[in-house]
Amino acid sequence: MALRPEDPSGGFQHGNVVAFINEKMARHIKGPEFYLENITLSWAEVEDKLRAILENSALTSEAKEACAWGSLALGLRYARRQGQLHTCRVQWLQDFTNLHKSALQTLASNMNELTAKHEMERREAAYQLQLTLAKLAEVQQEKELLRWKLLQAEMASSWQRQQVSQEPGLATTSVFGANGAGEEKTRRRLLLLLLLLTAAVEEGGKQKDAEGV
Known part of the structure; x- marks a missing residue:
């Protein structure tokens, strides 16, 4: 069985859907092989390989159909992986934004303290000048x-x-x-x-x- 229902990275949420796709891929040995061999590739690379299979007249229609179902499973897996990466990027951007905001707040606080200190020093200097x-x-x-x-x-x-x-x-x-x-x-x-x-x-x-x- 190429697809495993307990694998969250596969992108499927229902076990009966996973079973149906496994059944379609299992009609020819090329189906599970196509899925397992290309599991780490991008969708563009998977599509190129599927096109080569569909254009290969030496393969039977059952093999082509099994590979097509495998490419469907790979496409959903790739989409799931991209979604996870996107979530990580969004989280990183949020963390970076919060860090940047915190740094700006700290800088503003330091600037206010420095301005207040300079104002006190200016008033003290003016007072000393008046006394002099x-x-x-x-x-x-x-x-x-x-x-x-x-x-x-x-x-x-x-x-x-x-x-x-x-x-x-x-x-x-x-x-x-x-x-x-x-x-x-x-x-x-x-x-x-x-x-x-x-x-x-x-x-x-x-x-x-x-x-x-």
């Missing part, structure tokens, strides 16, 4: 304040020196006349004006500091 600029402005303000204090100290020292130098100057005034006295008064007024301006600037800086706090 604020400290720089504070240092600049302190520098200006110290400069004004230094100028004030220099002006006060100059004023004191001028006062000391003018103590015995009454006689000098009488000697040099009214012009010398007028110039001296002008210098004193200028020094006093500079001291007042320095004090005003310093007071304005303190008020700005108080408003900033």
